[in-house]
Amino acid sequence: MVAAIRRTVVVAWLCLVAVACSGGAGQASPVATTSVDLPASYRFSPPAISVAAGATVTWTNHDNFSHSVQFLDGGLPTEPMEMKPGATAAFTFGAAGTFRYQCSFHPQNMQGTVVVTP
Numbered sequence: 001m002v003a004a005i006r007r008t009v010v011v012a013w014l015c016l017v018a019v020a021c022s023g024g025a026g027q028a029s030p031v032a033t034t035s036v037d038l039p040a041s042y043r044f045s046p047p048a049i050s051v052a053a054g055a056t057v058t059w060t061n062h063d064n065f066s067h068s069v070q071f072l073d074g075g076l077p078t079e080p081m082e083m084k085p086g087a088t089a090a091f092t093f094g095a096a097g098t099f100r101y102q103c104s105f106h107p108q109n110m111q112g113t114v115v116v117t118p
Contacts, residue, residue, distance in 0.1 A: 030115045034058060038067050038083070044103075044112035053116050056092040061085055069112075070104040080104040 030050035037045045038061045051057060061067050061083040068080035069089050074097050081089035082104075093099070093116040103110035 028113075030113070035060070036112065038063050038103075038110075040064060042103075042106050042109040044110055047111065048113040048115070050115040050117060051093060053093060053096050053118055055116070056090050057114060058088055058090045059083065060088045066105060067110065068104045069101050072100040072102060074099040 028046065028048040030048040031046040032050050033046065034049075034051055034055050034057050036049060036057065036059045038059060039045055040063045042063070044059070049057065059069050059081075062085075064085055066082060066084050068082045069091070070080040071078055076091075076099055081091070083089050093114060096116050096118045099114045099116065101112050101114070
């Protein structure tokens with residue numbers, strides 16, 4: 001009886017972990033917007049966005065801690081754009097592509113993607 005309860009608890013826990021891990025930035029459907037919020041939860045919201053080439057994306061830090069936007073690929077500048085609480089950062093995407101970014105302070109938790117269409 002005890003073994004069956006333990007097995008049920010382990011299976012339930014593994015299911016919860018699988019669900020929690022399945023919502024990363026690489027799997028989210030891009031949202032058409034030029035605004036990304038950084039709420040008080042160590043994340044980019046929405047984590048994946050889509051914009052047209054030439055659009056300027058603005059990130060706004062609503063958290064109580066400093067964060068940044070650091071591009072990881074696509075030939076974009078890699079120097080982090082740092083934001084203290086209440087500050088914003090902006091970048092104009094001139095060419096189509098998929099551009100990943102992270103918070104350089106919290107890369108394990110804060111990752112995002114910008115899909116730029118022609």
